[in-house]
Amino acid sequence: MLLSTKGRYGLKASLxxxxxxxxxxxxxxxISEKYSIPESYLEQLLSKLKKSxxxxxxxxxxxxxxxxxxxxxxxxxxxxxxxxGDITSSDCLKNDKCGKENTCVTRIIFEDIEKSxxxxxxxxxxxxxxxxxxxxxxxxx
Amino acid sequence: MLLSTKGRYGLKASLxxxxxxxxxxxxxxxISEKYSIPESYLEQLLSKLKKSxxxxxxxxxxxxxxxxxxxxxxxxxxxxxxxxGDITSSDCLKNDKCGKENTCVTRIIFEDIEKSxxxxxxxxxxxxxxxxxxxxxxxxx
DNA sequence: CTAATCTTGACAAAATTAGTAGGGTATTAT
DNA sequence: ATAATACCCTACTAATTTTGTCAAGATTAG
Numbered sequence: 637m638l639l640s641t642k643g644r645y646g647l648k649a650s651l652x653x654x655x656x657x658x659x660x661x662x663x664x665x666x667i668s669e670k671y672s673i674p675e676s677y678l679e680q681l682l683s684k685l686k687k688s689x690x691x692x693x694x695x696x697x698x699x700x701x702x703x704x705x706x707x708x709x710x711x712x713x714x715x716x717x718x719x720x721g722d723i724t725s726s727d728c729l730k731n732d733k734c735g736k737e738n739t740c741v742t743r744i745i746f747e748d749i750e751k752s753x754x755x756x757x758x759x760x761x762x763x764x765x766x767x768x769x770x771x772x773x774x775x776x777x
Numbered sequence: 778m779l780l781s782t783k784g785r786y787g788l789k790a791s792l793x794x795x796x797x798x799x800x801x802x803x804x805x806x807x808i809s810e811k812y813s814i815p816e817s818y819l820e821q822l823l824s825k826l827k828k829s830x831x832x833x834x835x836x837x838x839x840x841x842x843x844x845x846x847x848x849x850x851x852x853x854x855x856x857x858x859x860x861x862g863d864i865t866s867s868d869c870l871k872n873d874k875c876g877k878e879n880t881c882v883t884r885i886i887f888e889d890i891e892k893s894x895x896x897x898x899x900x901x902x903x904x905x906x907x908x909x910x911x912x913x914x915x916x917x918x
Numbered sequence: 919c920t921a922a923t924c925t926t927g928a929c930a931a932a933a934t935t936a937g938t939a940g941g942g943t944a945t946t947a948t
Numbered sequence: 949a950t951a952a953t954a955c956c957c958t959a960c961t962a963a964t965t966t967t968g969t970c971a972a973g974a975t976t977a978g
Binding site: 640696698 | 934935938946947
């Protein structure tokens with residue numbers, strides 16, 4: 637499995653904020669209920685996104701969360717990496733000092749996979765996804 | 778992380794068998810030592826690959842493991858799936874009956890990623906990897 | 919025979935994921 | 949002011965998955 641619930645939940649929440657971008661803050665509870673995500677858990681995820689600079693918050697009554705940048709300036713890769721760390725195909729590309737980096741063949745295919753994944757997530761913005769969403773919902777009617 | 782050690786170890790072992798294809802069985806210990814994989818653990822992995830029909834075994838002294846098919850007829854995807862189950866980007870593509878399959882936007886990007894991964898692993902055979910290995914080792918001299 | 923090798927199944931340790939819980943702090947409508 | 953609202957933070961726990969370990973047995977070459 638490439639992504640855990642962290643990335644999935646976090647991406648859904650970010651997309652929700654993107655959808656309401658420019659329309660004021662969205663509170664935690666409403667996101668948590670809409671997507672059936674435990675409130676406290678989602679809170680931790682959004683907190684990470686805030687620390688990474690992708691989300692702003694407004695405290696107090698009528699407060700909530702909102703994107704810190706325009707949806708077109710936030711990629712799926714940014715969100716996923718903030719929550720899950722580097723998105724990698726295999727541990728050996730990160731940790732291992734196996735000493736065979738230059739001659740390991742399996743490594744090559746892992747690298748190919750990873751490049752391909754990164755290519756997708758780094759070239760899809762939240763805005764792209766909002767547009768896709770609009771399209772899907774239109775077709776559903 | 779897309780792949781655990783299961784897939785990585787199993788793929789390395791399979792590649793070793795591919796490299797010695799047609800030259801008799803290779804015993805467990807030699808693979809386990811060459812790649813620093815715990816013997817009993819590797820045993821379980823090879824056992825799965827046997828059940829899946831990708832490798833044969835010869836018991837007794839001088840016995841060992843060998844590929845059940847030609848390297849060109851075994852893909853990386855076959856090996857990885859036998860060991861790790863379906864290679865998937867997100868749980869929600871497999872289990873969830875979230876009821877929103879037709880309108881969920883995040884799902885689309887997970888599907889794109891998954892297709893891209895499958896495209897790579899299903900179009901790379903062990904033979905391809907042996908060739909790459911030959912090339913790498915040549916260049917290293 | 920016997921030493922090398924695979925077979926099988928149960929068990930255990932370690933790591934990661936997925937939450938829970940609860941008090942704390944800031945803001946604002948009233 | 950103050951009460952309600954909502955984010956902030958840290959620690960803990962439960963569940964799951966990964967990564968092994970172990971032991972007794974079956975098979976075969978020499």
